[in-house]
Amino acid sequence: MPETYRVIDLFAGPGGLAEGFASLKHGGKHPFKIALSVEKEASAYKTLLLRSFLRQFDGERPYEYSRWLAGSISEPDWASLYPDQWQAATEHALKLELGTDHAAAVLAPLLTDLATEKTIVIGGPPCQAYSVVGRNRNRGTEGYEASKDHRHFLYKEYIGILNKARPVAFVMENVKGILSSKVDGVRILDLVLRDLKDAGGTTDSYKLVALDPQTEDLFDTHEPEAAIDFLIQAEHFGVPQARHRMIIVGIRADHAQFLEKRRNGPLMPRWTENLATVDHALSGIPPLRSGLSKADTFQAWRDAVLDAMELVIQATKNAKSDLVQAMHEDALIAADEFGLKCPLYPRKADQAESINDGCPEALRDWLEGTAGGRLANHESRSHMPADLARYFFCAVFARKHNRSPRAEEFPDELVPQHANWTSGHFVDRFRVQRYGRSATTITSHIAKDGHYFIHPDPLQCRALTVREAARLQTFPDDYLFLGNRTEQFIQVGNAVPPFLARQIAETVLNILHQADGPGTEHTS
Missing domain, CATH: 3.40.50.150 (Vaccinia Virus protein VP39)
Incomplete structure (x- = not known):
């Protein structure tokens, strides 16, 4: 052999x-x-080339790479610092x-x-x-x-x-x-x-x-x-x-x-x-606040979320559906919890805590890899205020009923302005990735639409980040995706x-x- x-x-x-x-x-x-x-795709090739370069060090990472991952420095000039390894990478990875x-x-x-x-x-x-x-x-x-x-x-x-x-x-x-x-x-x-x-x-x-x-x-x-x-x-x-x-x-x-x-x-x-689940993959990743599609400041976001939560609280209280009414108390509790925790949420984080012990050991070791707690590509995307309410509603519903709500279960106050909302084509338009279960398939569509990839924590009111999607795809934490965020999502969604x-x-x-x-x- x-x-x-x-x-x-x-x-x-x-x-x-x-x-x-x-x-x-x-x-x-x-x-x-x-x-x-x-x-052939330019941003995927950049990611591929970088990984080919790192592979030249046989498991060890250049000191500069660790600092770059941690956000301490901008990307170094690898060709100047490590000419032999960079040359080998360019010979092995071709666009x-x-x-x-x-x-x-x-x-x-x-x-x-x-x-x-x-x-x-x-x-x-x-x-x-x-x-x-x-x-x-x-x-x-x-x-x-x-x-x-x-x-x-x-x-x-x-x-x-x-x-x-x-x-x-x-x-x-x-x-x-x-x-x-x-x-x-x-x-x-x-x-x-x-x-x-x-x-x-x-x-x-x-x-x-x-x-x-x-x-x-x-x-x-x-x-x-x-x-x-x-x-x-x-x-x-x-x-x-x-x-x-x-x-x-x-x-x-x-x-x-x-x-x-x-x-x-x-x-x-x-x-x-001990099969792996969403909570295993996302554990240790710090919570983030979502952004606002317009005029994004922490205070504006906080006010928008409080308004969204109040809308959901009232909608669940007056809902015709017993299932929706049953989550009213849960919405109240989550809103109270939000008031205590939300000042701690940034838009971006570059440090992770250890993955919890419940995660299968082989997967935990694989995900943490050589990152040393450093975390790349973990930045929230921006959402419209109306979607903040829908994300909060969906996450609370999923926590209460162990599934995402169907279109007909949305209170009238939360129904999107889609002419075909009741056509049957939007039954699962909003989907929560639930704790205790496998995630649904991470696809490149996440780049355009976060509605299928709602974070299970109701307090964060957002879709998954690139890093969270990468965790569910089992990319190690030191695997850096290059390009803009849309390109990064596409790379993650298309990968094995x-x-x-x-x-x-x-x-x-x-x-x-x-x-x-x-x-x-x-x-x-």
Whole structure:
């Protein structure tokens, strides 16, 4: 078995999948080294490049980086301070758009060099064309034809890299929506699976592996009984979020013979106890006040929140719904508590307390990482005064009834001025991320709309911050996202949870170890 596998990371985003692979240790060494990361979007690339730079220090962080995270200094000139490490980072992380002639020319000699027994490929082609939301949006676009949407076929760029590099293994990630996405009546996933099997130029060059199969026939490397076998539910693997994604692992056929006889269950064991929840992920993060969309000062915000709370108190007192009336006392108690605590709330914080002991130890250690209590990207966004009332109402309702309110349960005083509010399309327009439960899926939509991502604490009256979303996505606290806040949210929402990626990496390593002979399976 080679000591180190070189990793090609395609459609890399901010680097979530690569972070999981690069962080894995076995026998005191890193079995996976990120040799090449490719991303086209400018802000995501900046984040990716920074992480590639930090990786050159093998777990230690430059002193200047810690000070920058703490807000003590502006970003240093890394190229001047650490020229060798910065040069290595720029060679490993490339800003390229796959599918262009320029990208093909740049990558050709690199892929020739990487086409060895020690290479694996990871990544997830963009999923907008496959997601349910994306498809609904496309249907509303006049003249839209799926067969002419190049995004449906970006996976072929991934296949093209497999053909050139012929890696010993690959990992492809995509959204659950690809299960039902079709072009001209043909399911896209069927095309993807066929092309993945035949990557490398010959039929059945790769055996496809389901890490956590869903069907009764638990393991079949030839023809999984259902494509849903490739679905991974992240909340079953220590991620505090109900994130369901397709994870397709391929093992080159000449390394996969032993898999043909294995039929004894999932390769990646689920967590069965102490599953991670929202309160685990958000613990230790200091509370913030929301901002106001206009004339934002602390006093203006405080007055707006008090007005919002009074509106909710009166609305719940006079509500026709018994459920809403039942939360009236809770609203009163929360309003009283707000009067005591609100002077302590800033808009931004850069220091965190320890994550509470109830959090699974492995996740807690992962999230705290090397940050030393420093916290980046934790700044609240601004909201309209009317939304402050709705957020307060929703958070109190969720605390009382253990779910978010539906549209028909909103008191008239809190109903948004949407003509279609009662159409049935806004049933869960406002959604609280609840303590004691997995979060709902963190998506890039959080960049535009915080209504689906309301903080569970009624006193904060706000949507999640970038750092809170990153915690739910299991990014370590020292993982800094660059770009403006909208770009940061998009990066977080599009990423693979690194803590999940690490478990995928460990499973792939186990498979490769077993391919070299029995008795070498790695457990951590």
